[in-house]
Amino acid sequence: MASTHGIARTNRSRTDEQRQQDLDRIQKYRDLDDQIQLHVKQSNYSDPTLFHLTTKILRLNPEYYTIWNVRRRCLISGSLSKRSAGLWRSKASPSTSRSVTTKPSCAASSPSPSAATRPAPATSPSPKKAGESGTIPDEEEADPCNAGKEEEKDGDDEEADIAADTSLVQSELAFTIPLLIEFPKCYWVWGYRSFFLSLCDAILPAGAARDFWAAELALDSKMLTKDRRNFHAWSYRRFIVSALESTTTKNDGDESAKAKSMTESEFAYTYSMIKVDLSNFSAWHNRSNLALRLLDERGADDAARKKFLDQELELAREGLNVGPEDQSLWYYHQFLMDQITTTVGASSKGVGENGKEAKGLIAPNLSLADRRDFVDREVAEIKDLLEDYADAKLIYEALLEYGIAYRAMGESDADTANQDEMMAWLAKLKELDPLRRGRWDDLEKSLQA
């Protein structure tokens, strides 16, 4: 439903009645738009009617990005507290926002927002939480943190503002959930949510903000269950994870509680998604992204790194064993092979072969012999696939690619023997993929050179 993968577009013919209904809908939409433009022209952002109109039109068409901005301006000029609106104007980003907050220092560790320590509900923070935070001013008298405060009145106001803003954030997040479900690939919906979560970070104590982010991660997982290849959800996931990693966990007011890396759990998540469907570029990509960090965080030594490379190659090969026609699997395999065939000096030079900065390799200290062993074994295993999948074009492409990379590793005396084999693979490619004939011819020339 949400996914368009594998669903053919159909040409629908409409009856006159349906046509009329569509025309009516278009008229209704245009009327809404006209009303909004009128308000905008008059800069009527504080008029609640305008906010209401944006709700209506966005439900019809969330792709209309101008309206999302109108909605934001409505909130800044109206419902949001001056303080939060100010933060917003200065475009608080999740990483810098906390330094902007003017909260009393003890508030961050204050146990008073009782809801914060509770596990967040799976989809969205319940609106009830806002009410609970509203009781904070009463508890505050007993809070030793605030006992000697001079501007107690202002503090109260601020807490009330926070409570009101929190409830607003909740309602805005709740408003976008059905839109997200209906339009899972709409940039503006994802963007609007991320904006509010960042605001949350700026106005709430760390623990409470964290609950919002944790709930968001659960929502993101739901979205990926509905469409496991939704790249919006995958990139949003990285955004949430980095926010969660930079937020300290609130642990009974223990300020020393450190932010926890989620690399291991996210790495495991890519595997569980691959188990659902091997054909998932995003999952494999995320896995390749996480691999280096994972090894650094594990403090892996050269032996452990070599073993890791071995295991990942095995995983990719297990996948290729059942799906050699699947490009996403080859991409991951190519990524791993690239880690092996990349010139040793690359990392010390700081610039890789293709001009990109070499960010480090999975196993940077492999000896040339080790690297040759790896490539030899992979090529042998891939050649073995041909026994059962003689017509899988991607196998030949990979064999040629790895063959060329192998030569480039230098100091080889065996590659001339390989020449006949490479030409045979190329001939097969020409046969299987005649549309790229020019490319294969070109490759042939360079191989013979």
Add this chain to the structure above:
Amino acid sequence: MESLGEEPWDVVICGTGLQQSLLALALSRSKKRILHTDPNYYYGQYEAALTLQEAESFAAKHAGGSSEAEKKRSVVRNAAVWKPDDAEAQGLKFPRAYSLALAPQIIHTKSKLLSSLVSSRAYRQVEFLAVGSFFVYEPAKDGSDPKLSRIPSSREDVFSSQSIPARSKRSLMKFLKFVLDFESDDQKPLWEAHADASLTDFLTAQFKLEDDLKRYVVALTMALDGKASVRSGLAAINRHLTSMGMFGPGFCAVYPKWGGLSEIAQVACRAGAVGGGIYMLDTSATMKPSGENEKASLELPNGITVQADSVISGQETTASVQAISRLIAVVKSPLNSLFQVLVEGAPTPAVAVVALPSTPSPIYAVIHSSDTGECPVGQCVVYLTTLATAGSKHELEQALVMLVYAVEGEDSTSPCLYQLYYEQALGDRQSTTENHGTTPALSFPPLSATIAFEDSDLEAVKTAWSLVSGDESDEDTYLVFEDREGADAEDEVYE
């Protein structure tokens, strides 16, 4: 009651089995005057879900066997219930805590039954649960314990499987890919010549599948005789594979909560009642002789006679000799390990299927967790099915003990708190039509007593619908309805 006899009924439907009920659903927007009766005081007939009390009266009613000389046999026979003397002490709860399904068929997500329920909007009243893993029972050998092996049935399953060697995985993948596409012109030449030969031989000859993998594939056909032909076997596996993931990750079939097809029959009857049909349970209608130019008359128990333009019923007897044996057993442990979530985002399955090798025909055990609402938490209901033979009751009881032992790992000679056994004729697979005076009368064949619901059982419903609708019938409107007012309130968030 008097007006019943005066009403000129367009159609009288006798029995609330699945097919009759679906017909009532199909006619529910037709403005036809419909009288729908059932001799039992519950819905569903041979597709009903029974409390233990109802199971007892069902068993008493169908206890009779049939001598070989009898030509016509009743659809259900040799029924019996049993429970240990101290069943209550062992955990058996009150009779209404149970709901034993006489039609526990799983429904593949690709089944036309589901698409009909969706297009007719009846699905809104049914809660569907996921059918999870399919297993093959591996007997103890070389001193190892008996165990259940999960059948890999998707590319990702094969990928994750630890027990299959790499080369065998490729042969299996080759076969699975072939099955997905077996009806295409490219693949047909490979099997058409052997269409009626044995699938097992075909797997050996064409795909060089090893014995283990062959057993997996054959078990997936869910053929009760264990001898699927190439044609029927490929079709069954194709259905299984193409259903996988259709409604979400990790499952290929669903099961209606609270008693399987019984639920669907009830929901369909409810739609019939909302559409204006008159329902009378605990009422058997008997056809009276009618003259050549008269409409058919049916007699109801209280002496009232009704007339109808058409009469639809179900066949109560059958000439078919072949039958299945079914043992429905309430088991005193939940067998939780059968209901694990194996892939990210998959729902917790409520049903698992186990194929147990047996001679002359395999035994299929379908295990329902308490999530189905068929038993209290902490127990499960096991439905065992095999082709009926003289000893099949004993074999099913043995199979139950073997199954529970393989799952629980500890010997339990009496895992069962309650059991209902019966034999059900496989039926003639054809509806019959005859004329009573000017009234055509159609009888549905018994539903296929298979493990998975067979779409072919829906054909007779459509035949009956065309018969009743006559000239007004427009195929495009068959089981395609709008929501009734108010039903879709939930979807109307956006005015």
